[in-house]
Amino acid sequence: MLNDSDFDSRQTKATSALSDSVHDENLWANLKIGNELAFSMLYKRYVNRLFNYGMHSCKDRDLVKDCLQELFARLWAKRETLGVAGSVNYYLFKSFRRLLIAKLIANRKFSLPFRGEPTSVFEFIPPTEDSIMEDEAKSHQLAMLKNSINSLTKRQREAIFLKFFNDLSYHEISSIMELRVDSVYNLISKSIDVLRVKLKGSVIFMVLFCLFPG
Amino acid sequence: MDENFRAWVWNPTDESNQFWRSWIANHPDKTDEVYEAISLLNKLSFPNYRLTEEETSSLWHDIRNFSQSKKKVVSDKSSSFGWWLGAAAGVILATVSSLLIWNHDNTISYETAYGETRTLLLPDSSTVILNANSRIVLSDDWNKNATRKVWLAGEAFFEVVHTRNHQPFQVKVGDGLAVEVLGTSFNVYHRESDTKVVLNSGKITLTYPEAKEEKKIVMKPGELVEYKEDRIVKREVDPTMYASWTENKIILNQTSLLEMIRMAKDNYGVEIEVASEKMLTQTVSGSMPTGNAENFANQIARVFQLQIIRENNKILLHE
Numbered sequence: 384m385l386n387d388s389d390f391d392s393r394q395t396k397a398t399s400a401l402s403d404s405v406h407d408e409n410l411w412a413n414l415k416i417g418n419e420l421a422f423s424m425l426y427k428r429y430v431n432r433l434f435n436y437g438m439h440s441c442k443d444r445d446l447v448k449d450c451l452q453e454l455f456a457r458l459w460a461k462r463e464t465l466g467v468a469g470s471v472n473y474y475l476f477k478s479f480r481r482l483l484i485a486k487l488i489a490n491r492k493f494s495l496p497f498r499g500e501p502t503s504v505f506e507f508i509p510p511t512e513d514s515i516m517e518d519e520a521k522s523h524q525l526a527m528l529k530n531s532i533n534s535l536t537k538r539q540r541e542a543i544f545l546k547f548f549n550d551l552s553y554h555e556i557s558s559i560m561e562l563r564v565d566s567v568y569n570l571i572s573k574s575i576d577v578l579r580v581k582l583k584g585s586v587i588f589m590v591l592f593c594l595f596p597g
Numbered sequence: 598m599d600e601n602f603r604a605w606v607w608n609p610t611d612e613s614n615q616f617w618r619s620w621i622a623n624h625p626d627k628t629d630e631v632y633e634a635i636s637l638l639n640k641l642s643f644p645n646y647r648l649t650e651e652e653t654s655s656l657w658h659d660i661r662n663f664s665q666s667k668k669k670v671v672s673d674k675s676s677s678f679g680w681w682l683g684a685a686a687g688v689i690l691a692t693v694s695s696l697l698i699w700n701h702d703n704t705i706s707y708e709t710a711y712g713e714t715r716t717l718l719l720p721d722s723s724t725v726i727l728n729a730n731s732r733i734v735l736s737d738d739w740n741k742n743a744t745r746k747v748w749l750a751g752e753a754f755f756e757v758v759h760t761r762n763h764q765p766f767q768v769k770v771g772d773g774l775a776v777e778v779l780g781t782s783f784n785v786y787h788r789e790s791d792t793k794v795v796l797n798s799g800k801i802t803l804t805y806p807e808a809k810e811e812k813k814i815v816m817k818p819g820e821l822v823e824y825k826e827d828r829i830v831k832r833e834v835d836p837t838m839y840a841s842w843t844e845n846k847i848i849l850n851q852t853s854l855l856e857m858i859r860m861a862k863d864n865y866g867v868e869i870e871v872a873s874e875k876m877l878t879q880t881v882s883g884s885m886p887t888g889n890a891e892n893f894a895n896q897i898a899r900v901f902q903l904q905i906i907r908e909n910n911k912i913l914l915h916e
Binding site for chain 1: 645646647648652653656657659660705717718719720721722735
């Protein structure tokens, strides 16, 4: 059943995936005074989280890597003038998304003229078959779960991704996605409704229901 | 179950582990449900795209090159520490970059060349002054609960910041000796098979292997511990003498010529020979400035009142 090694293995997994904000601030302060070590640690801590985020919106590996290079190079070049705009997590996600959108628009100029909202180039693409792990697909409930994530809109998916997988607040998400805060609340509560219907009767429904009441 | 549950599953801390373990213990009927919920929550995720290890380091390399090409700063050449510590902090930080090495095994290292010292700021705000011809390695992932670990080859002076959660700081050297502290200042010397630790302030614990067992000793300020050939020797010293190199000078207190020659080799890579073996036991007291490789040998000759002969890159001292 539940033994200590279960806890410990999850602990390791979680600490490497989710960073501790106090420590982030410390790294940030040290980055600002030119500490290379702090800079490299921030890079190491965030590069894969941002990469993952970028890859969900465009499957162009090289483009996402270009944006990461520019993001971190700028961060170092401008370290002395960096502000303390909320959490480091938020700052990086927001700046990265902006860069990615600028690059996506620039790329389109060479093919079709671009019309509409700049942010509409940033789309949260549903996970493809090959990206679902085999053992996960075996489980009926997980198939349902995958199905339900795919039934969300792009914006709902992005909001859920930022809120529950990257620990960003409603306010931060509203700034990142350039939406009003109440729209973010709506997006997330609608997403939870969708998940609730899709997952009715499963254990996961019970968990989600308890987690996000109302 | 509430939001804390999700937070615990996705981002467990010592505190939440403790809370949920006792909750589960008190609700044995719910154990199956909890276990299933945990396993599902752990799998409720978007596909995880990751960079390969090679991509991660080559991207880092590009970032460093990119930002360096934009920098109009001084050369990255090493220099003697004569003017080094007096230089502005900005210059020190700007030039440090060339020495930051990102290893493939998730560690970061700094190296100094002969005749060069560097002041490093660690991510926890602790400082390390790395003496010449030394190398320090640390893991690139210091998280808030783990021991802050560094590995040292050469010599360094540490000023360790005490963290709010009393996170230990550990310096390891090649032969199994480890210095563990919470916050204090001390000097560690480790070259070849000789290790010396001198404590300036605070309290440190040394662990070392002896006959395949781990032994511990606690040091007080003003103590020097030498670890050589699996043996520990402890004595009282003036700790400022051992840290004087951080201020560009060497304090000599009954210091032998043998020791000075060893220092020339350690810090400058300079081999000095003597005309006769018996000269090596001569001692002097006083202080002398450190300098570059060239004048360090001259300084030695001066304080010991010896003649210096240079021939084909060889330095010979005679009476």
